[in-house]
Every structure is written in C-alpha cells, then in structure tokens.
Amino acid sequence: MxxxxxxxxxxxxxxxxxxxxxxxxxxxxxxxxxxxPQGAALPVHSGAGGASPTASGTSAAPTPDVSAPAAVRTVAAYFQEINDATRAGRLAVITATALEGCQTCALDVGVSRSLAQRGLHADAPAYQPSDLTAQPYAGLAATASFTLRTATVGLLDAAGRHVEDAAGVPARAATAQLTLTAGGWRIQTLRYAAGPS
Known part of the structure; x- marks a missing residue:
C-alpha cells in the first residue's frame, strides 16, 4: 500500500x-x-491564439496572443460580460478578463450582484466603451485607453415589468492597465475620469 x-x-x-x-x-x-533546444524564440501567434503546427505536423499547445489588439479585446470582453450579466440578472464572471485584485472591477461586478439579489435585470447594455486603443505592450504590461459612457437603462423584474431606471453617466475618459498571464491579458486596474470627457 x-x-x-x-x-x-x-x-x-x-x-x-x-x-x-x-x-x-x-x-x-x-x-x-x-x-x-536551439535557443530560438518561441513563436507568438496573432488572433485568439490557436494551435500551431510543429515540425512533426502535430499541433502544439495554443500560445496566448500578446499583441496590443489582444489587450483591447480583453477590455471589450470585460464590458461585454458585465453587460450580459446585468441583462440576464446574474452575477458577472470576469476571471477570463480581470485579475482578482482589481477594485474597480469588483465594483462593476457588484452592480450585477445587486441586480441579481433584487431579482432585476437591465433592459439594455449600460456600459458602452468606445475608441478603444492600446499602446504597444512592454514586457508583461499593457495600457488600453478608451471612452466609457454609461447609458440610462430600465430595470425589469422577472416578469419583464419596468420597476425603475438606473441613471447613466456621461462619457468619460478611462484607462485599463493590463498584465500578461499564462492565459493571456488580464485587467489589473481600471481608472475612470471623475468628469465628462
């Protein structure tokens, strides 16, 4: 034994x-x-990161995309998940786009939690990022800049009845700091400007 x-x-x-x-x-x-074995740099793939053919013709494990556009896609996917969750009345799951220590991200997720606990959901996407751009990444860090508008949305109950409105916020400048992990880019911090842009 x-x-x-x-x-x-x-x-x-x-x-x-x-x-x-x-x-x-x-x-x-x-x-x-x-x-x-020869010390050559491993290939970095563009796109979503797919399998790459090796010399023997088999596929190697996918390599995370480390390009600046991939960082932009991470930020867009983050807001898509927040919007999807609030429209479905469920808790947002952002582990694929943000690190656990992101405090602003926790506040965004808190909105979805609050709606789910009240049995409400939004009738439209609230978060509307635009002009998403990323600076060339340096090492394991990247910065994405964008404008974020939070639209006024109606809050509906489980039967689809309008309960109240959630007030929007005018467009404001925003910045995301991202870190490269083994699974790709993840948001480390989000900063929203205090006033309209």
Missing amino acids: SRRRARVHLRRRGLVLLVGFVLGAELLSSCGGSGG
Whole structure:
C-alpha cells in the first residue's frame, strides 16, 4: 500500500512540475525569452491564439496572443460580460478578463450582484466603451485607453415589468492597465475620469 501511495505521489508531483514548466515556457515566449533546444524564440501567434503546427505536423499547445489588439479585446470582453450579466440578472464572471485584485472591477461586478439579489435585470447594455486603443505592450504590461459612457437603462423584474431606471453617466475618459498571464491579458486596474470627457 505504501508503494502505491509513493507512486501516486510521484505521478502527482511530476504532473505539477510539467504544468509549471509549460506555464513558465509560455511566459518566457511572451516576454521575448528563448526556448526550444536551439535557443530560438518561441513563436507568438496573432488572433485568439490557436494551435500551431510543429515540425512533426502535430499541433502544439495554443500560445496566448500578446499583441496590443489582444489587450483591447480583453477590455471589450470585460464590458461585454458585465453587460450580459446585468441583462440576464446574474452575477458577472470576469476571471477570463480581470485579475482578482482589481477594485474597480469588483465594483462593476457588484452592480450585477445587486441586480441579481433584487431579482432585476437591465433592459439594455449600460456600459458602452468606445475608441478603444492600446499602446504597444512592454514586457508583461499593457495600457488600453478608451471612452466609457454609461447609458440610462430600465430595470425589469422577472416578469419583464419596468420597476425603475438606473441613471447613466456621461462619457468619460478611462484607462485599463493590463498584465500578461499564462492565459493571456488580464485587467489589473481600471481608472475612470471623475468628469465628462
């Protein structure tokens, strides 16, 4: 029995080391580090990050897109999820677009939580980002700038009856600081200007 436990322990430890190696290799490739037996830089793919053919003709694991447009897509996907959640009356799930420590993100998610707890949902998308642009990324960091307008939306109950309106906010300048993770870009902080842009 102790031999079996020892084998299981070694297999688990080996799996943990393998996963750590793969994640480390992805981070090195995205940082411009070298990889592979000859020390050549690993390829970085554009687009959503698909499988790449290897010399043997098989597909390698997808590599996260580290380009500036990918950072822009992350910010757009973040607001899409907030809008989808508030329209569906559910809690927004932003783990694919934002890091856990983002305090402004937590406030945005709190809006969806509040509506869900009250049994309400929005009748239209409230968050309307526009003019999304990103500066060229540097290392593991990127900055995206945009204008955010929060529209006035009606709040409906489960039967679709209008309960009240949620007041909007005029368009204002906003900035997202993003960090490159093994899974791609994630929002670290969001900053909204205090007044209209």
